[in-house]
């Protein structure tokens with residue numbers, strides 16, 4: 280079900296799920312439209328900008344790849360152009376500098392060949 284999402288991320292594009300019948304945007308993705316039920320669902324590109332709704336700080340991880348990044352924040356980002364809040368790791372600002380409603384932009388971190396993970400960083404700053 281999420282193949283289109285990950286394919287878009289690998290291209291550096293953020294997408295949300297949209298019903299082809301009623302055009303309702305839904306996030307997180309589901310197998311059916313929350314309004315129509317069974318329907319064709321497609322992937323709608325979004326700008327990749329939003330604001331920080333809330334976050335938590337991770338001080339311990341069992342994932343070796345993230346051990347050097349500790350502590351890091353994981354946030355819920357309210358998208359500017361779609362009714363969706365996406366979860367993702369926050370980078371480019373230490374956790375103590377995070378603020379509710381701060382503007383963020385998505386970036387894509389390659390984690391394996393052909394796979395990129397969307398992460399969020401302060402708008403207008405940081406490496407992409």
Ligand SMILES: [Zn+2]
Nearest residue numbers: 298301312315
């Ligand atoms: Zn629908």
